[in-house]
Each structure stands twice: as C-alpha cells, then as structure tokens.
Amino acid sequence: MEQNENFTDFFVLTAKDFLAEKAFPGLLYAYAGGSVGRGEADAYSDLDLNIIVEGISDHKSENCRFRGQIIQLHIHPAPTNEDVYENPWSWRYIKEARLIHDPDGRHIAWLHAMSDYLDSEEGKSKMLAQGKRIIDEYRGHAKQALSLGRGYSAFLAAWASWIEAVQLFAYFCRGTVADRTLFQMMKELGLTDEVERLIKESSEGKQDLQERMKLIAAYRDYLRSQKDGGMFALDPLNDKLLHKKVERMQRKEEEEDVWLLLFSEAIWLYLCVDPDRWLEEHWESLPRELSLPLKKLGFLEADEGLIQRIHTISDEIIARIG
Numbered sequence: 526m527e528q529n530e531n532f533t534d535f536f537v538l539t540a541k542d543f544l545a546e547k548a549f550p551g552l553l554y555a556y557a558g559g560s561v562g563r564g565e566a567d568a569y570s571d572l573d574l575n576i577i578v579e580g581i582s583d584h585k586s587e588n589c590r591f592r593g594q595i596i597q598l599h600i601h602p603a604p605t606n607e608d609v610y611e612n613p614w615s616w617r618y619i620k621e622a623r624l625i626h627d628p629d630g631r632h633i634a635w636l637h638a639m640s641d642y643l644d645s646e647e648g649k650s651k652m653l654a655q656g657k658r659i660i661d662e663y664r665g666h667a668k669q670a671l672s673l674g675r676g677y678s679a680f681l682a683a684w685a686s687w688i689e690a691v692q693l694f695a696y697f698c699r700g701t702v703a704d705r706t707l708f709q710m711m712k713e714l715g716l717t718d719e720v721e722r723l724i725k726e727s728s729e730g731k732q733d734l735q736e737r738m739k740l741i742a743a744y745r746d747y748l749r750s751q752k753d754g755g756m757f758a759l760d761p762l763n764d765k766l767l768h769k770k771v772e773r774m775q776r777k778e779e780e781e782d783v784w785l786l787l788f789s790e791a792i793w794l795y796l797c798v799d800p801d802r803w804l805e806e807h808w809e810s811l812p813r814e815l816s817l818p819l820k821k822l823g824f825l826e827a828d829e830g831l832i833q834r835i836h837t838i839s840d841e842i843i844a845r846i847g
Contacts, residue, residue: 532566536594540574540625543591551579553603555626556636562621563703569773571766572596574625577603577632586757588766595762609639613648614655617702649697653846656693660686660839667832670803676826678804681792683827683835690839697846708781711842734771737787740818741767744791747815748798758797788823 540557559573560566574596581602589596609616620640624633642648663686670679691707699710742764749759767790774783799807804824808816825831 532568532570533561533564536561536566536570536572537623537625539592539594540572540596543572543574543589543596544576544626549576549578549600551581552626553577553579554624554628554632556622556624558618558621558623560703562623563701564623565703567773569769571769573599575599575601575622576626577601579603587755588757588760588762590762595766597766606639609642612655613643614652614659617643617652617696619643621702653693653697656689657843660689660843663689664836667827671827671829671832673803675803675805676828677808677820677824679832680825680827680835681804683832687835687839687842690842694842694846708785709779712781734783736818737822738764738768738771740815740822741787741790741794744794744811744815744819747812748794752798756797758794784823791819791822 537557540555540561544552544555555574555576556562557572557574560570561572572594576598578600581600583602585600587598589598604616609619616639619636620643622636624636627633643652663682667679667682667686670676670682688707691711692702692704695701695703695707695710742761745759745761745764749756749761752759767786770786771783774780774786795804795807799810802810808819811819827835
C-alpha cells in the first residue's frame with residue numbers, strides 16, 4: 526500500500542472482497558470495528574471484521590489471511606434489542622461499527638437505534654452503573670486474593686479495576702472506545718504520575734523489547750502445545766499483529782504504551798487458557814524458563830498499600846466523569 530493511500534477505504538474494500546469470495550451461510554450483515562470502524566486505519570492496522578450469522582448460538586473468532594492482510598474475523602449470533610438494553614456497557618463497541626455488508630438495508634437502522642439508546646440518559650446511566658459494578662467486582666477479587674496470600678493475583682485484579690475506570694472515562698469524557706490511546710489520554714490529563722511509578726517499579730530489571738517480544742511468542746507457543754484444538758488467542762498470527770502494534774507505538778515514541786501492550790497480551794493469554802486458577806497457580810504449571818521471566822514482564826506482588834494506591838487512581842478517574 527502506498528503511503529498516501531486511504532487505509533480505511535482500502536480495508537473496507539478488502540472486507541467486501543473477502544465476503545464476496547467466502548461463503549458464510551446465514552450471513553445477515555457485517556461490520557468493521559477497531560481502527561477501520563473509527564476511520565483511523567493506518568499502515569499498521571489489521572481488519573477487525575464482525576459478521577452476524579443467523580441460526581447460531583455461540584461466538585467464534587479466528588485469524589484469516591487474505592490478499593496479504595490479516596483479518597480478525599468474529600462470527601456472532603444475531604443480537605436483539607434486549608441484549609443491548611440489558612448490558613449496554615458490553616455493547617459500547619457498536620458505536621464504532623462501520624457497515625460492510627447489509628443487503629436489505631435494515632440493519633443500519635438497528636445499529637443507529639441501538640447507538641441512540643447508548644446515547645440516551647437511560648442508556649448512559651445504566652452503562653456507568655455497570656462499569657462501576659465491574660470495578661467493585663475486581664476490587665473484591667483483589668481483596669480476596671490478598672487474604673489468601675496471592676499478591677500477584679491481587680495486583681492483577683486491582684490493575685483491571687484501573688483499566689475499567691480508564692475505559693469509562695474514555696467513553697464518557699472523550700467519546701471513544703479505543704484502547705490503544707488510554708495511557709496517552711491519561712497523560713494529557715495529568716493523571717499518570719502514580720501509574721508511571723507503578724510501571725517503573727514493575728519494569729525494574731525488565732528484559733529489552735526484543736526479549737519481551739520473544740517471551741510472549743514462546744509463552745503463546747507453549748500454551749498452544751498444551752491445548753487440543755484451536756484457540757483464537759493462541760494463533761501464531763497474533764504475534765505478527767503484536768509486532769505491528771509495537772512498531773506503531775515505537776514510531777510515536779510511546780514507550781509506556783508498549784509496556785502496557787505486552788503486559789496486557791500476557792494477561793490475555795493467561796485468562797484465555799486458565800481463568801479459573803489464581804495467577805500464581807498458573808505460573809506454577811509453566812516451565813521455569815517461562816514462569817520466571819513472565820513475572821518480570823510487569824507484574825508486582827501487591828500488599829494492601831499497593832492495592833490502595835491503585836484504587837486511589839481509579840477513584841480519581843471516576844471522579845472526573847461526574
């Protein structure tokens with residue numbers, strides 16, 4: 526692709542061609558999300574393509590190669606109004622949906638109607654309440670982990686509560702559901718002093734960037750070798766996508782975002798394969814050559830003081846929402 530090409534248009538055309546060449550029985554409509562949905566695609570973007578299929582009950586995700594591009598394909602059953610009304614915070618991503626395929630033209634009306642609901646006072650009130658409830662659940666998990674002497678698990682739960690608070694702020698105060706700019710947004714608002722301190726603490730003695738990238742790839746490869754059947758998170762194409770995201774951040778000199786991205790990737794892999802065990806138990810199941818360096822990827826063994834510091838960050842962010 527040439528530097529001056531409109532990347533969003535390129536990916537939209539790629540999506541249309543992909544759907545035209547592939548057979549998806551029961552296909553109702555399809556939309557692009559992520560940077561393509563927002564119209565912010567660049568040379569480092571992939572195509573996040575959601576297709577809605579009639580007659581299925583489960584979600585499925587897979588990576589596909591098509592004409593030199595990686596398509597992250599998400600196949601969903603048809604949603605209902607009640608799905609959105611009951612859990613609007615989980616459906617906030619339809620705000621960035623860009624329709625790719627809508628043969629009878631009726632689904633764009635549904636997306637607009639649901640988007641209007643998310644913008645309504647009822648929708649916004651319910652979304653904020655749901656986000657706050659998730660934060661409280663994470664805090665409860667952190668407290669339980671501390672009581673059991675699981676300091677790393679406690680840190681992870683408290684960190685998740687901070688991320689949820691930042692996502693609430695991003696949506697309500699900046700009108701975005703994009704995750705890739707969360708840290709930079711907090712930095713602009715002067716809300717990152719404590720987070721930067723945590724990053725410094727957790728990254729002392731950290732591996733250099735190439736070592737960390739190799740570690741994530743090795744971690745993914747090991748988990749894949751232990752699992753029967755395919756799992757979206759364990760697809761080796763995700764390593765290529767990770768490299769592209771890191772390269773974008775490096776070009777923008779967003780060092781903290783690179784740290785957060787790799788840390789989040791490790792968490793994603795853990796939660797996909799071992800969500801019912803404490804993080805410490807998961808690490809114990811890994812070869813020593815993986816478990817020891819993974820601990821240095823950004824994890825801290827928390828005590829009550831550290832957990833309270835993270836909760837204070839979250840409270841300051843929530844207070845900005847009003």
